[in-house]
Amino acid sequence: MRIPRHVQRLGIAVGLGYLLGTFPTADLVTRRAAAGVDLRSAGTGNPGAANALKVLGPRAGAAVMVGDIAKGAAACGVGALVAGPAGAHLAGTASVTGHCYPVWTGFRGGGKGVAASVGQCLVTFPAYFPIDAAVAAVTAANPKWKQQAFAATLASSACWVLGGVVWWAKGWPNLWGPKPSALLPLAAATTSTIIVQRFLAAGPPAPTPTSPTRPTT
Structure with a gap:
């Protein structure tokens, strides 16, 4: 049976978005900043911007954050070029999936997908x-929330999904983004679910040696 062309394009958008998401930003930054350091075994054990900041300093943390944001944005842009607005939403979610579960490392050792x-x-x-x-x-800015990264991420994700529902229901303009549709909250909800799952799989962060009762982020 012949697969419709628009379905093929959506599949290509998802595949490209996923591959872009697997780009090892943290590994490359770490390699330049400090040879021999592995963020998966140092600090919180997460190859993301927050851990890079903690282990390697502000410049490395900023570089990882910018790189991870850029690959999520690039995935959406490529998805839009390949398959229109639906491709943008699907490729964006796929990029977060690729970041969290990169095929190159056996679908393990990825980041949490926030950036x-x-x-x-x-x-x-x-x-x-x-x-x-x-x-x-x-x-x-709130010290209590800052120490509870999971709770802060959960709140931010819920607002993102709710915002998508409101914009879709109201038909409000979306600046340079695609016209709000049901895919907007659906993509936000799917991405948020992936991120929450990664936080839960990672478990609670280990306490710092200098303050055993204070959780780290």
Whole structure:
């Protein structure tokens, strides 16, 4: 049976988005910043911006964050070119999946996908992005929330999904992003579920040696 062309394009968008998501940003930055260091066994054990900041310093942390955001955004852009708005949403979610579960490492050892999802939001839901940034800033500024990265991420994800529902229901403009549709909250919900699952799989962070009762992020 011949697969419809639009379905083929969506499949290609998903595949390209996933591959872009597997780009090893943290590994490359770590290799340049400190040879012999592996973020998967140092600090919190997560190959992401927060752990890079903790282990390698601000420059490395910023580089990992920018790189991960960029690959999420690039995936959405490529997906849009290949398969239109639906391709953008699917490729963005696929990039987060690739970041969390990279095929090159046996679908293990990936990051938590937060920064890649920021890139997804920036391209597919730019009208909401300032709100997303504000929620992140508020949670980061509150010491209690800052220490509870999972709770902060959960709150931010819930707001993202709710925002998608509202924009779709109201038909509000979305700046340079695709016209709001049911795919907007669905993609946000799927990406959020993947991120939450990664947080749960990682388990609670180990306490720091200098303060055994204070959790790390």
